[in-house]
Amino acid sequence: MDEYFHSVRLIKSRCKGCVSCTKRCPTEAIRIRGGKAHIIESRCIDCGECIRHCPRHAKTAVTDYLADLDQYKVNIALPAPTLYAQFSVDFSIETILHGLLELGFDEVFEVAQGAEIVSLMVKDCLNAKEVKRPAISPACPAVVRLIQVKFPELIDYLMQIDAPVELAAKLARAKYSQKYNIHADELGVWFITPCPAKMTACKQPLGREKSNITGAIAISQIYGSLLKVLPHVNEQANYNRASWVGIGWAVAGGETSAAQVENKLVVYGINHVSRLLEQVAMGNLDDIDYIETLACAGGCIGGPLTVENRFVAETRMKQRMQKLKDEYQVAGKSPLTDYHKDELGINERQAIEPRPLMLLDEDIFKAMDKVELIEKILESLPGLDCGSCGSPNCKALAEDIAQGRASETDCVFKLRERVRDLAQEMIDLTKKMPPPLEKELEELEKE
Numbered sequence: 392m393d394e395y396f397h398s399v400r401l402i403k404s405r406c407k408g409c410v411s412c413t414k415r416c417p418t419e420a421i422r423i424r425g426g427k428a429h430i431i432e433s434r435c436i437d438c439g440e441c442i443r444h445c446p447r448h449a450k451t452a453v454t455d456y457l458a459d460l461d462q463y464k465v466n467i468a469l470p471a472p473t474l475y476a477q478f479s480v481d482f483s484i485e486t487i488l489h490g491l492l493e494l495g496f497d498e499v500f501e502v503a504q505g506a507e508i509v510s511l512m513v514k515d516c517l518n519a520k521e522v523k524r525p526a527i528s529p530a531c532p533a534v535v536r537l538i539q540v541k542f543p544e545l546i547d548y549l550m551q552i553d554a555p556v557e558l559a560a561k562l563a564r565a566k567y568s569q570k571y572n573i574h575a576d577e578l579g580v581w582f583i584t585p586c587p588a589k590m591t592a593c594k595q596p597l598g599r600e601k602s603n604i605t606g607a608i609a610i611s612q613i614y615g616s617l618l619k620v621l622p623h624v625n626e627q628a629n630y631n632r633a634s635w636v637g638i639g640w641a642v643a644g645g646e647t648s649a650a651q652v653e654n655k656l657v658v659y660g661i662n663h664v665s666r667l668l669e670q671v672a673m674g675n676l677d678d679i680d681y682i683e684t685l686a687c688a689g690g691c692i693g694g695p696l697t698v699e700n701r702f703v704a705e706t707r708m709k710q711r712m713q714k715l716k717d718e719y720q721v722a723g724k725s726p727l728t729d730y731h732k733d734e735l736g737i738n739e740r741q742a743i744e745p746r747p748l749m750l751l752d753e754d755i756f757k758a759m760d761k762v763e764l765i766e767k768i769l770e771s772l773p774g775l776d777c778g779s780c781g782s783p784n785c786k787a788l789a790e791d792i793a794q795g796r797a798s799e800t801d802c803v804f805k806l807r808e809r810v811r812d813l814a815q816e817m818i819d820l821t822k823k824m825p826p827p828l829e830k831e832l833e834e835l836e837k838e
């Protein structure tokens with residue numbers, strides 16, 4: 392695939408070329424050229440790390456708007472459980488779901504319901520002996536893309552299951568196209584998202600041709616409007632709400648608790664995840680059954696498109712989970728304990744194609760020559776990884792030079808060396824005279 396959709400974009404006028412983002416990007420996708428941060432599209436995984444770390448707020452995420460609902464006959468909101476953590480627990484989940492209806496949606500379908508089914512599927516898959524260990528969670532789209540781009544050899548370790556939001560969208564489409572007696576294409580299915588990677592996942596899905604999700608609207612975008620309507624919401628309808636098991640997916644560790652995995656690792660923060668995947672690729676973690684990997688600190692509650700401080704959000708989420716647990720206990724109910732794959736129409740997702748970062752050349756011999764060239768250039772660079780050349784480190788600059796995207800003098804140290812050599816050459820030249828002039832001088836001296 393040559394054309395990529397990316398939710399993360401640069402607001403050029405705000406960028407000062409300070410290099411902060413180049414240092415944090417897990418796939419070395421950013422170069423400063425002409426004083427501005429340029430994103431290399433084939434490398435970007437839309438993790439949003441650059442949005443978090445830009446001191447000038449020059450990186451942004453493009454998502455859909457509430458106004459886009461006008462294009463569809465019926466609109467369904469798919470709220471990520473993280474949405475509930477943005478508001479005080481004085482507002483019940485029911486109130487928040489009703490609040491979404493007030494904003495213009497016709498129906499709501501909780502992503503947490505999809506998460507509950509996926510938890511059971513993860514459990515079943517892990518019981519199947521043939522699954523490669525350690526199996527890696529498919530839930531975070533930024534991590535799935537990180538594997539696709541930086542660790543293509545680990546693609547087979549990703550569980551062949553859809554993410555909860557994709558499953559929730561599929562179920563919502565089936566349910567409401569029947570209820571309203573309209574074609575599924577006339578439904579707008581909108582994910583209320585905590586992160587840009589999920590926007591990208593619905594516009595350009597991996598492992599399927601088309602997503603069941605129409606678009607994604609950032610939590611931060613609707614937060615203000617929702618906060619205004621919540622105190623006036625009149626709760627009437629009773630929604631088939633997900634249990635604490637499903638909503639717990641918003642917090643790191645929630646997925647593996649829901650799937651009751653004991654021999655597990657929970658890793659969050661995209662750069663931590665990247666370092667851990669290096670270990671998996673080296674075969675150091677084959678004794679682990681399952682790795683829950685999340686790009687954002689603390690899980691989805693730390694997503695760049697959320698509003699609330701992640702520590703506050705985590706506490707609220709846990710309070711909400713406890714409340715639901717208590718309610719279930721009083722009512723003598725249990726969370727979902729079984730699912731019927733065929734009834735739900737669940738298919739395995741298709742294979743994910745690798746998108747290797749370092750394709751130096753289609754021709755293997757030329758690529759090998761370039762590897763040698765990169766090593767040679769790297770030896771001549773100072774190895775300080777200062778980033779003032781606009782590449783994230785010396786190795787990346789060496790690759791850029793070998794690929795013709797940069798020159799040696801982009802390195803300030805090499806530039807200084809070059810200027811010093813030129814200055815020395817100039818000094819040497821000033822001492823030299825053209826031969827006719829030298830003779831004249833000699834003659835003059837004799838006189």
Ligand code: SF4
Pocket residue numbers: 401405406407408409410411412413423427428444445446447448449450
């Ligand atoms: S962090 Fe990146 S996008 Fe932000 S001002 Fe610095 S170079 Fe520009």
Ligand code: SF4
Pocket residue numbers: 399415416417418419420421430434435436437438439440441442
């Ligand atoms: S979104 Fe992530 S991968 Fe893309 S440029 Fe920003 S930090 Fe790099």
